[in-house]
Amino acid sequence: MMITLTVNGERVSRHVEPRRHLIDFLRLDLGLTGSHAGCEHGVCGACTVRVDGEIVRGCLVLAASLDGAEVTTIEGLTDSGEVADLQDQFVARNAAQCGFCTPGMVMAAADILRHHADADRAAIREHLSGNYCRCTGYQAIVEAVETTLAARRERAA
Amino acid sequence: MNDMPTPASIGLSREDLPNSYIGRAVPRPNLPKLVQGRATYTDDVVLPRMLHAAFLRSPHAHARILAIRTEAALGVPGVVRVFTGADLAKVCDPWVAVLDHLKGMKSAPQHPLPLDRATWQGEAVVAVLADTRAAAEDGVAALEVDWEPLPAQTDMETALAPGAVVIHPELGDNLVFTRTATKGDVDAAFAAAHRVVEATFVTGRHTGVTLEPRSIIADYNRADGMLTVHQATQAPHMMQNVYAKHLRMEESQVRVICKDVGGSFGIKVHVYPDEVAVAAMARVLGRPVKFIADRFESFASDIHARDHRIKARMAVEADGTIIGFDVDDLTGIGPYSVYPRTSAIEGNQVVNLVGGPYDFAHYRCTTTVVLQNKAPTCQYRAVGHPIATAVTEGLVEMAARALGMDALELRRRNMIRDDAYPFTSPPGMRFEGLSHHASLDKLLEMVPVARIRADQAEQRKKGVYRGLGFAAFIELTNPSPFMYGIGGARISAQDGCTVRMDPDGSVVASSGVTEQGQGTEAILAQIVAHGVGVPVERVKIITGDTLTTPYGGGTWACRGAGIGGEAALQSALALKAQILEVAGAMLQATPESLDIVMGNITDRATGAERMSLHELGRIVYFRGDTLPRDLPRELVQTRHFITKEYPFAFTNGIQACWVEVDTDTGMVKLLEHWVVEDCGRVVNPLLVDEQVRGGVVQGLGGALYEHCVYDAQGNLLTTTMADYLVPMSAEMPDIHVGHVETPTKESLLGAKGAGEAGTAGAPGALMNAINDALAPLSAQVLEQPFTPARILAALGRI
Numbered sequence: 001m002m003i004t005l006t007v008n009g010e011r012v013s014r015h016v017e018p019r020r021h022l023i024d025f026l027r028l029d030l031g032l033t034g035s036h037a038g039c040e041h042g043v044c045g046a047c048t049v050r051v052d053g054e055i056v057r058g059c060l061v062l063a064a065s066l067d068g069a070e071v072t073t074i075e076g077l078t079d080s081g082e083v084a085d086l087q088d089q090f091v092a093r094n095a096a097q098c099g100f101c102t103p104g105m106v107m108a109a110a111d112i113l114r115h116h117a118d119a120d121r122a123a124i125r126e127h128l129s130g131n132y133c134r135c136t137g138y139q140a141i142v143e144a145v146e147t148t149l150a151a152r153r154e155r156a157a
Numbered sequence: 158m159n160d161m162p163t164p165a166s167i168g169l170s171r172e173d174l175p176n177s178y179i180g181r182a183v184p185r186p187n188l189p190k191l192v193q194g195r196a197t198y199t200d201d202v203v204l205p206r207m208l209h210a211a212f213l214r215s216p217h218a219h220a221r222i223l224a225i226r227t228e229a230a231l232g233v234p235g236v237v238r239v240f241t242g243a244d245l246a247k248v249c250d251p252w253v254a255v256l257d258h259l260k261g262m263k264s265a266p267q268h269p270l271p272l273d274r275a276t277w278q279g280e281a282v283v284a285v286l287a288d289t290r291a292a293a294e295d296g297v298a299a300l301e302v303d304w305e306p307l308p309a310q311t312d313m314e315t316a317l318a319p320g321a322v323v324i325h326p327e328l329g330d331n332l333v334f335t336r337t338a339t340k341g342d343v344d345a346a347f348a349a350a351h352r353v354v355e356a357t358f359v360t361g362r363h364t365g366v367t368l369e370p371r372s373i374i375a376d377y378n379r380a381d382g383m384l385t386v387h388q389a390t391q392a393p394h395m396m397q398n399v400y401a402k403h404l405r406m407e408e409s410q411v412r413v414i415c416k417d418v419g420g421s422f423g424i425k426v427h428v429y430p431d432e433v434a435v436a437a438m439a440r441v442l443g444r445p446v447k448f449i450a451d452r453f454e455s456f457a458s459d460i461h462a463r464d465h466r467i468k469a470r471m472a473v474e475a476d477g478t479i480i481g482f483d484v485d486d487l488t489g490i491g492p493y494s495v496y497p498r499t500s501a502i503e504g505n506q507v508v509n510l511v512g513g514p515y516d517f518a519h520y521r522c523t524t525t526v527v528l529q530n531k532a533p534t535c536q537y538r539a540v541g542h543p544i545a546t547a548v549t550e551g552l553v554e555m556a557a558r559a560l561g562m563d564a565l566e567l568r569r570r571n572m573i574r575d576d577a578y579p580f581t582s583p584p585g586m587r588f589e590g591l592s593h594h595a596s597l598d599k600l601l602e603m604v605p606v607a608r609i610r611a612d613q614a615e616q617r618k619k620g621v622y623r624g625l626g627f628a629a630f631i632e633l634t635n636p637s638p639f640m641y642g643i644g645g646a647r648i649s650a651q652d653g654c655t656v657r658m659d660p661d662g663s664v665v666a667s668s669g670v671t672e673q674g675q676g677t678e679a680i681l682a683q684i685v686a687h688g689v690g691v692p693v694e695r696v697k698i699i700t701g702d703t704l705t706t707p708y709g710g711g712t713w714a715c716r717g718a719g720i721g722g723e724a725a726l727q728s729a730l731a732l733k734a735q736i737l738e739v740a741g742a743m744l745q746a747t748p749e750s751l752d753i754v755m756g757n758i759t760d761r762a763t764g765a766e767r768m769s770l771h772e773l774g775r776i777v778y779f780r781g782d783t784l785p786r787d788l789p790r791e792l793v794q795t796r797h798f799i800t801k802e803y804p805f806a807f808t809n810g811i812q813a814c815w816v817e818v819d820t821d822t823g824m825v826k827l828l829e830h831w832v833v834e835d836c837g838r839v840v841n842p843l844l845v846d847e848q849v850r851g852g853v854v855q856g857l858g859g860a861l862y863e864h865c866v867y868d869a870q871g872n873l874l875t876t877t878m879a880d881y882l883v884p885m886s887a888e889m890p891d892i893h894v895g896h897v898e899t900p901t902k903e904s905l906l907g908a909k910g911a912g913e914a915g916t917a918g919a920p921g922a923l924m925n926a927i928n929d930a931l932a933p934l935s936a937q938v939l940e941q942p943f944t945p946a947r948i949l950a951a952l953g954r955i
Contacts, residue, residue: 017291019291027200027201033194033197033198033200033201034193034194034195035194036198036200036368036419037200038368038369038370038452039452039877039878040451040452041452041877041878041879043877043878043879044368044878046368073194074193074194075193075194078193078194087192090188091184091185091188091192092184094184094185094188094676094843094844094847096188096191096192096674097420097674097675097676097847097851098191098368098369098417098418098419098421098673098674099188099191099192099196099417099419099674100198100367100368100369100419100420100674101368102191102192102194103192103194106192124886125886125887125889126886126887128885128886128887129885129886129887129888130885131885131886132366132368132878132883132885133368133886134365134366134367134368134420134422134851134855134883135420135675135847135851136847136850136851136854137847137850137851137853137854137855137889137892137915138854138885138886138889139850139889139892140847140850141886142886
């Protein structure tokens, strides 16, 4: 079937099979390889992207259901500069090792920055607990988010 | 040796010696692309005319393949070709995974796809190639296979008993390997001992769960006769040899390219039959074939590890002196030893490592490695260490409780003295220099033991059970050919680095070690920048391509910094010497009177800048006519490094774990964790700390949650991430990391490995913490993972 949607601010129209997941649609049909397929069961969070302002699992959403939707991936989020400070913190703290979880982790962390400006360490850990990272042990990621939140609060004050 | 000037050693601050990068927390240059989603993992690579592979996998743990009917599959739209084991046997020779130095070891020939019998549930049996992965999976669904299910041998305890199903009848029995190490007189010493503590420990079979699954694209080009394999692998040169050997090609006809890798941990250093099948199919078809394992396939066919039962005893004197250890280890490794490293190494490591931190006289440890109809096991992060450490440290804390002695005091009394090196352990491991006492002292500066003990007592009054556990450990790093090479495997223990200076004064280094996310490229850039004398931003690193990097072993057994790093340092220093010779000729000065600092030739005595490398490059490359005719001007140098004095560079450390056990639910809450480790020279403290933290969490995962559960028939019950639990951020504690530095004298750099220390010690520390919490209730758990059910059973609640 034919769908038309906005991906990273650009209008795209494609024929998709009814069984096509959003993550495969993004990676295979649009070449947006920044989002990753990790478990294809909605557990690991590597395919986390934003649909109409909310983060979703790209492996649990069918592309066919997204006619008219607005999708943002790590590529679009990066280009917008919305989380440049967070990404700088990820680099400064080595909050990524292999990087396979990182785009999904950044999408989930961006959600904290948008909706939970006062999140403390425990709340950050809780919010990110749908995103699996095998490499880091999570602490550096939590600290990258915590530091970014604190810096934003300071700037806002 | 070890006389490399560091800022501290010559009394300068880092600011005084700006391109001294050894020991600095430099951010990784390849990190921005990862956080922006601009990396290139193997699945991101798309080639023209590429086909996708999907496999029909055995639904049985053990079954004869009676017939395979492919007509319906070939009729599925998009399906191009179907391959069976018999098809691939025509173009690919089988392998037998044994090593000569593991005396008496045996295993059966293994084909990319089995010829007539499947021996574990999840084994790839038939391959379907199609123009999309979805079509290939449709094709698999249309395959028809007639199976004759056979009895499965799943319990390792009965693998050698009369009546066991002999998985490969031609081997005679299910015994793969056994080895006993002995020292002293265990029987007499134990008989005369003041006290003997004993227990049976179980470590749960678990697996790596790399977030990026196994990934490969093989592309055979008939025009130039080259097989190019894009693969997420730790050992490109080893894989080059494997493909060439078994596909009957020359090594020079095979190129292995490894771009970004989404985590390895040992999972991606082995030869997987389905991946060899992909290479064989590409060779037949003359076009690219891609295979990316899905998560079900990962759980069912990635190597598993740590499936051990260990009966262990420790004898002590009344004053806490350790007399000796007596250990019987049994491990089930699946139906085949895994090629080419073999599946006997983990048990062998247990034999080598039990009792590691301590000085004692009597030792006996046997490992027995048997076959079973489950997924093959092989080397996974910290191979054997978490098992040996949990056994050793579990017994140490049991002995302390039995003697009414503080467990740290017992450790201090028995740890090898920091001035006792070189030291040879009872199983024959040679230690160049360790720091158990200094590490324990450092740990006690970090862990507020008195406050924790006071809190523990206070909480117990309220019915809250908290526990503090410790685990000291040793870790084997920087392996020499004694690990695999002497056994006949073409796995390089040597590694090389080529460093060149380009006309603009920038430096490019290509290395045989590989980047899996641990930061290899970052530390190589630091080392090269340090060695040549340029800003780290001016160094680019190439890894992961057999055609363009010096031959090397890749990433395994914690060798990247220690072996690859030293090769990089030596080649960088050689390039610096070569640059200074050219500069001396240009500046009419002796090379010894010059230096290179932050990309400029300087006068060594005054620090005055004489010339930029950019200018030197311009003259060498474009106006060579102005230089003395016989001046050597090769601004490229290659050096290789291999350890020669010691078979392995051992490291050491100690961990502490602070937990709360809910005695009503059996749930364990991790409150805080501490690690002190000694990996020799720390090249980049930021990266080392993160290696340790990640390693700790991986160890905690295996000890608390992760378990490949099979039923008695050999059906794998944990095939999704909803069934197989991994550590997530909410459950994990803050982890404090400290260091003691005892550089190895084998290299100028002095670095040893750091990647496995966290995983080696965490399960033992956690077990001791849980048992410390449960001690007032007279309960203990020794079987990993320490699930709520096991804890409640230990408490007699269920």
